[in-house]
Amino acid sequence: MTAGSGGSDARDGRDAWDTAGPGGPVPDRPRRPGSRAVSAALARNGRLIALATAVFLITSALMLRFYVAGELEKIPARAELTMRLTDDSAAYLDTGAWDEVRGAPVERLTEISGDYAPGNSDWTAWRMSTEVSSGGTPLAYRERRVVVDRATGTAVNCCGEHVGGDREVRQAGLVLRWPAGGTWDEYPFYDADLRAAPPMVFDGGATVGGLFVRRYVQTVDTAQVPDSARPVPARELGLDRPGTVEAHRWLELERTLWVEPVTGRVVDAREVRHETLRPENGDGERLLLDADLRMAEELSDAKTGAAERRRTLLRAVRSWLPIGLGAAGGASAVWALAGAVRARRAAAQARGETQPRARS
The missing domain is CATH 2.30.230 (Lipovitellin-phosvitin complex; beta-sheet shell regions)
Known part of the structure; x- marks a missing residue:
């Protein structure tokens, strides 16, 4: 093999990945080893964080409604x-x-x-x-x-x-x-x-x-x-x-x-x-x-203002905050569970593709 032919072969090999010629299909680039595993690990960690966040938000909602509200009352x-x-x-x-x-x-x-x-x-x-x-x-x-x-x-x-x-x-x-x-x-x-x-x-x-x-x-x-x-x-x-x-x-x-x-x-x-x-x-x-x-009017005004602020706080911990935190926690839980289902399906599909075909 001559140097010229070797260079031509190298170019041909490079071009085989870059293009298959005019009008021809472009082959996929090969993935680096371990990239799929890294992506799966990141996705799994994201789901775990979302699930932990959901538990925290829902627990906070329950604590606000059934404990904090009672103490503030x-x-x-x-x-x-x-x-x-x-x-x-x-x-x-x-x-x-x-x-x-x-x-x-x-x-x-x-x-x-x-x-x-x-x-x-x-x-x-x-x-x-x-x-x-x-x-x-x-x-x-x-x-x-x-x-x-x-x-x-x-x-x-x-x-x-x-x-x-x-x-x-x-x-x-x-x-x-x-x-x-x-x-x-x-x-x-x-x-x-x-x-x-x-x-x-x-x-x-x-x-x-x-x-x-x-x-x-x-x-x-x-x-x-x-x-x-x-x-x-x-x-x-x-x-x-x-x-x-x-x-x-x-x-x-x-x-x-x-x-x-x-x-x-x-x-x-x-x-x-x-x-x-x-x-x-x-x-x-x-x-x-x-x-x-x-x-006295000024004393009544002061007591009215304090009662109004306390009323707003009580309503927040009784309903607004628990509803908002509960909804956010539920959404996080649904996202985490949906991601887990998708990951499981993808893993099953990958295992099916890598299994050797039975000899005829």
Whole structure:
């Protein structure tokens, strides 16, 4: 073989792969050894990653819906809450001079400081203080400790509860927050003055700050306040006699609370209070407080905004996020399984092509 013929053969061999001549078929290039195995391994790894992603997404969806949502619905164990109600033109009795003061500003401020109850993470212990004042002059003050079930919002008889230092009292019913998603037409709601839980009755829907809420009303006909006896000059009660008499505080109350139903948060409040002093035996009485107390607009706006943000979060973890994550996880699982089926079919076809034909 000459050098020239060898070069011609080499070109012919090269051209045999590049082209088969004009109009002729172009043969496939031979694959490098192992390329098919590498492609199969990459595809298999991709399917495994997709399947793991599907498991993660579906598990996350279930956790959000059935655990995280339930935890977010609960009342926070640690909380600092304020309920400030005011009336710019109220009337009250100055018990120092026994004079009635009319057209005066009166504020009823309730502050709550909460922390985990001892031994139970599903309860929160609230220390509540309520002060009634006018222009910095205190008119009444009371402290209270109550343990609250974080899921139901109701009082639990436990852990040193008291009202005004009375540890024999047993508190019951809702304390301030409704259960998340609660839509009953009636709830018992504890009043620390009366030491009872008259019903809060649903009174229709309303809108506060653009947010849909449920309005509840608690009505208390004139009732004697327990442990409210105090000595009062008889003449100040209209009695024609010297000395003092024992008088009790009597309360007539209409309390209205506007509740965002998804979160159970109170976003607005109003209390129409009429309090009097009455002797234990006799017909005389004296006005103690007459006020139409309402929540300040800026405080209501702040509570409405917080409730709206919480409502959006709850709706997200209850439905939007679980549905989205579940759908994405399902799609990933279908893609992985479909890829596995295709790979299995391709492998079976490849095995069939490589088997030697039987001799005739």
